[in-house]
Amino acid sequence: MTGTVGSSLPRVVIAGRPNVGKSTLFNRIVGERRAIVEDEPGTTRDVIEAEVEWGDRRFVLADTGGYEQGDLDRFGPLVARQVEAALAGADLVLLCVDSEAGVTPADEEVADLVRKTGKPVIVVATKADSERREAVALAEASALGLGTPVPVSALHDINVVRLLDLVAERLPETPPSIERDRVRLAVVGRPNVGKSMLVNAVLGEPRVIVSEVPGTTRDAIDTDIDTPFGPFTLIDTAGVRRRGKIERGVEYHSVLRTRAAIERSDVAVLVIDGSEGVTAQDTHVAGMVLEATKGLVVAVNKTDLWGEGFEARRRELSAQLRRKMGFAPWALVAFVSALTGRGIDDLLRLAAEARAARRRRVPTGELNTLLRAAFRKHAPPVVRHKRLKLFYATQAGVDPPTFVLFVNDPELVHFSYRRYLERTIRTAYDFEGTAIRIIFRPRNVQES
Template sequence: MALVAIVGRPNVGKSTLFNRLTEERRAIVDDQPGVTRDRLFGTVEWTGREFDLVDTGGLVPRSAERFDAAIREQVMLTIEEADVILFVVDTLTGISDLDAEVAAQLRRAKQPVIVVANKADNTARKLEASEFWGLGFEQMFALSAINGTGTGDFLDAVVAALPDEPDSTLEDDAPRIAFLGRPNVGKSSLANKLLGRTRSIVTEVAGTTRDAVDARLDYKGRELVLVDTAGLRKKARIKENVEFYSTLRTERALQSCDVAVVLIDGERGLESQDARVLREAESLKKGMVIVINKWDLVEDKETNTARDLEASIKERLGLLDFVPVVFASALTGQRAEKVLDIALEVFAERQKRIPTAQLNDALEAATRRTPPPSHRGNYVKIKYASQVRAEPPVFAFFCNAPEGIKESYRRYLENRLRAAFGFVGVPLTLTFKRK
């Protein structure tokens, strides 16, 4: 999907605009500049066209003296990543020196830049917004992000500026496998080892990021795509900017892949960022594989070291204990191919369909073993179940009181499904409907 980025100085309403366009409340809105710290990434649909939207409010540095440098690098990185740039300004304050500096940077961009004169919530302010034509861009819209005034024509212009969508008639059923993880964990090394070993790269296709390519290769007679999440092309001086766009690329790679292979440093173990990527993959219903990389560097390995580390990781991940773990070394190539073998198994599990008769046999056995809890004095009875879709798998359970199915019993049913049918590395969705 195309990427649209919101840029601008603090306190002009970038996060409010993000919330308005995505119809979410993920961005924290406050009158103090620099409130947005975490990455904000969402999807917008308008007149049948979808695009990704990113709010760059999180790039504001914590120290005032680094402010100008951070803004410049924010703009540079946005120019590298985005297909369309929304330059948000404030009609209440007019053109500031910082607006002028950002505009000077954006005029070098090849992508379309649309000026958003925000806070124009009455006729007088809409008239005052005309001064922003002086920034030198071809498109300017006066609107109010807080109440939505003027956003319709503005969104029409955004959609018109998006690049053409790929030909949807050219279906590509090659599994897309993304290598994800913290910096220097070995993502590129593992990908290069696999590409070098197969020696049968078919072609290179444009990837999900502006300066990356995804490698399409033939692996054991099957075509697949390795989704590249390589680092930024240019080194930025401001750490927050690099982290922001690294996270953005991870998010977009997750969106486009079928299986997320999350690499963990064997010497450091599972860290909070690793767990966050795995939980994001779960929320997007992607297949998942954990690779403990640099296993060759781990000293004092004993017979049960790998087993104990895997148990520790799964204990920390809690409900993600269905994710397979592979111990490998990208440097030596140890078990590198096994990573792809497991990823392809997870891909197949994600496509699996269970016949209705077999599913209901498993359901009957599960409810006989542990019946659903009562609800308001009445027994909850699940009458039958059906798999309503695959890739990712979704199961519908029809019962007399769906509201009586608590989270603990939903987890029980999920575990019984896994015990009966597998679904290794695959998040399951269970829905309960009244019948």
């Protein structure tokens, strides 16, 4: 195991049968749409967590998949094991039942499971958006024998504050939060290349459902981990398919969530299948990362399948990457096996290096000396009888490294000359592992 997972904060686990409103309640408490919500039962498959602060209490809130014994769905047993593991680590359980449907045999099965854990529990009667439903919920849910239910409507924000007050009463006081500078790492790629297995290999425990069925992961799942290479937040995302294969509904939202995960990451780990090589869809996902100007580490997974031909296959894949991902020659590459754990430390080390590169600053004087020498060495091409002239350059920011060049006319910048200047900066300073941004502005903007 490479690092240690988690938090010393108390853990509150939301549990219940499928489609009782667990994710809606989670999203209401967290205050943002972290879990996908659809009418389709079984939408949430993995355990999704977020830190919550209420009054003087802080805790980790976990949303679990719907628990149902004997579920014939291919993911049913995997979801059940995830729920059982989450309950085992809970300090408090929020057992959700649907006030509209009433208590069902499936609810009683989940209640029995929670009762056997011996964990403190609050029964939450969800979808109670009327006095009639509240009354019915109190009567039926009380029969579970787990205390007085709390009727809530997460959708309409009814009694959620009361529920949080009860949660706070059940939890111990927590110390003030200490912000850690974590590297936000989005694990991205097309479906079924081993993203979730890779995350589990890093964590050292099965936090994300792994299946051979493409599209298993639907939500973007955040997990904090402390490693010898620094603290990370791992974001496991749904696989991105070609546009023509994206369906509306859950999978459509998953792709949007993947794009959002890339946007809020520092570095993206693009997982590709080492047994198949670099595909057009791999380059499409890499393009999404480049478009967002993020750090990029390519994780060539499933290298355990290479056997004795490891070195030859590694050279072949390296050549493929240079050929098919020439638009991002600065990307770092790690050869890994999520199954055996090979290369995981190397992957985290490269991700930390990419994050450090995103924070690197170039002194203004050195930057101007470098670029003036580049202009003298290789003059810009003449465009419409005019030649590009550089007046002044500065690094305007980091995350991503952003350079502003004041010139006579930005329209004179040819894309090949832009690439030349970027290579010049990268050769002089170590920006390997991250995209950089170069902005050309007319001199009058500088003067104003």
